[in-house]
Amino acid sequence: MKVQGSAIELTDFSGDGLAIGLFDNQLELSGDIANLDGALSGLIKEVIADAEFKGKLGSTVTTRVAGGRFKKLILVGLGKADQLKLDHIRRAAATIAKTARREKCKTLGISLPTGNLEASNLAQAITEGVELALYKDLRFKSEKDENGKIDTIALIGLVGQEAAIETAQKICSGIFLTRELVAAPANYVTPITMAEMAQDLAKTYGMELTILEQEDCEKLGMGAFLGVAQASDIPPKFIHLVYKPTGTPRKKVAIVGKGLTFDSGGLNLKVGAASIEMMKTDMGGAGATFGAAKAIGELKPDVEVHFISAVTENMVSGKAIHPGDILTASNGKTIEINNTDAEGRLTLADALVYTEKLGVEAIVDLATLTGACVIALGNDIAGLWSPNDDLANGLLAASETAGEKLWRMPMEESYFDSMKSPLADMKNTGARAGGAISAAVFLKQFVKDTPWAHLDVAGPVWADKENGYNGVGATGYGVRLLVNWVMS
Ligand code: BES
Ligand code: MN
Ligand code: ZN
Numbered sequence: 001m002k003v004q005g006s007a008i009e010l011t012d013f014s015g016d017g018l019a020i021g022l023f024d025n026q027l028e029l030s031g032d033i034a035n036l037d038g039a040l041s042g043l044i045k046e047v048i049a050d051a052e053f054k055g056k057l058g059s060t061v062t063t064r065v066a067g068g069r070f071k072k073l074i075l076v077g078l079g080k081a082d083q084l085k086l087d088h089i090r091r092a093a094a095t096i097a098k099t100a101r102r103e104k105c106k107t108l109g110i111s112l113p114t115g116n117l118e119a120s121n122l123a124q125a126i127t128e129g130v131e132l133a134l135y136k137d138l139r140f141k142s143e144k145d146e147n148g149k150i151d152t153i154a155l156i157g158l159v160g161q162e163a164a165i166e167t168a169q170k171i172c173s174g175i176f177l178t179r180e181l182v183a184a185p186a187n188y189v190t191p192i193t194m195a196e197m198a199q200d201l202a203k204t205y206g207m208e209l210t211i212l213e214q215e216d217c218e219k220l221g222m223g224a225f226l227g228v229a230q231a232s233d234i235p236p237k238f239i240h241l242v243y244k245p246t247g248t249p250r251k252k253v254a255i256v257g258k259g260l261t262f263d264s265g266g267l268n269l270k271v272g273a274a275s276i277e278m279m280k281t282d283m284g285g286a287g288a289t290f291g292a293a294k295a296i297g298e299l300k301p302d303v304e305v306h307f308i309s310a311v312t313e314n315m316v317s318g319k320a321i322h323p324g325d326i327l328t329a330s331n332g333k334t335i336e337i338n339n340t341d342a343e344g345r346l347t348l349a350d351a352l353v354y355t356e357k358l359g360v361e362a363i364v365d366l367a368t369l370t371g372a373c374v375i376a377l378g379n380d381i382a383g384l385w386s387p388n389d390d391l392a393n394g395l396l397a398a399s400e401t402a403g404e405k406l407w408r409m410p411m412e413e414s415y416f417d418s419m420k421s422p423l424a425d426m427k428n429t430g431a432r433a434g435g436a437i438s439a440a441v442f443l444k445q446f447v448k449d450t451p452w453a454h455l456d457v458a459g460p461v462w463a464d465k466e467n468g469y470n471g472v473g474a475t476g477y478g479v480r481l482l483v484n485w486v487m488s
Helices: 031-039 043-050 086-102 119-134 162-183 191-205 214-219 223-229 276-299 344-356 371-377 389-402 413-419 435-444 479-487
Strands: 002-006 015-022 060-064 070-077 107-111 152-156 208-212 237-243 252-257 259-263 304-314 326-328 334-336 362-367 381-385 405-408 452-456
Touching: 002 119, 002 162, 015 031, 015 086, 031 043, 043 060, 043 070, 060 086, 070 086, 086 107, 086 119, 119 152, 119 162, 162 191, 162 276, 162 479, 191 208, 191 237, 191 259, 191 276, 191 304, 214 223, 223 304, 223 326, 223 344, 237 276, 237 344, 252 276, 252 344, 259 276, 259 344, 276 304, 276 362, 276 479, 304 344, 344 362, 344 435, 362 389, 362 479, 371 381, 371 435, 381 389, 381 435, 389 405, 389 452, 389 479, 413 435, 435 452
Parallel strands: 002 152, 015 070, 015 107, 107 152, 252 304, 252 362, 259 304, 362 452, 381 405
Antiparallel strands: 060 070, 208 237, 237 304, 326 334, 381 452
């Protein structure tokens, strides 16, 4: 699919479909749209009246145009002009794209008002919305139904925005990688295939790659990570991918993702309400990390970025850690495992210790860490914990333009009390109440002085319902926000 800016007048546009965005106070047509309405003998006004179209955010109406230069007219509401956000544009573009596909438009024109936005941001957001909404995962279908493909999209009024369009497509290529990694089940995405995927990225983008095998991890004393891995028949892989810019980097940062390719819970097996089959998504943090790596490899910013994940499965077997076992992490701290299902924090503990030795300016981890975070914030919002206000605010700003919601949560150190162990330095789980907070406080034991933030992404990595540019399934959550943060 080709997306390009176009200087054409609305009245001259010809193609299969034309989509127009309208603010809710803009229904008295003016300018180009009034001209087009005139050329169509008042059809737009008629449709607006007929459908009682009010320009409300998310509303849409489609009509057939008889004997015109185009066959389908799609109107989309953008809400109030003074409340316009970039993500409203992304969503409107998604609505347009899905409608156009349903209406079999191969060539499509999109005309959205700029409002208070920069033209480049508008072009980027439209392209992202369209690309993300049209994504289909056909890898596991024996018959690839490719019907309704859109060939070209003209962004009317956005001529000269090729760079912004390309930026969007590069970011989307990263998001698609994340969606593919998260959606693929545990018999397709394993620690071994994750390492191979990192190898591909390293080769394609000229990145440095270190894969620590089990013996290497043993030498580094990664007892927490290896404890989680020990019941699996598939060897663990500790992946460290580095993007270095050509000149001197403006800053050096690290992104660490929880990489559980499957989380059975271990001997504290997931039973009852927890849907164990969804635990193929427990590498959503690593998925976002490597999706961001792909986007960064494409975008080539002047920043050094380390992408890290301790990848393994959490399984059951005669070799499994027993509840009550004591593990020693690579910083020497000892952990009494009172619940084998709190495994993500164990793998992250060793990953964070390793990462801090790299001497980066900031570390951000992403993890599908707790069901408690989903209970607290629902499926659309990730939790953010950080002892560092600058880092937290930088991530919140990145999240706003990305349209990937974050909410800062308290790093309540007193909750560590519920993780005190009579035998070891700590237990791996504390009280049920505030479980997402104690998980963050647990991780904090493994970061000394580098500015660090933890994102609990258990909710937003997967969608059960179609919503805007996210279909049912893996959302690719985190890539846009990470890219924005790295580039800031
Ligand atoms: N991977 C899960 C968290 C999770 C739950 C992600 C639901 C996505 C949806 C994590 O490893 C886990 O099992 N956490 C436990 C922690 C508990 C044992 C303290 C949980 O949230 O129940
Ligand atoms: Mn678990
Ligand atoms: Zn898990």
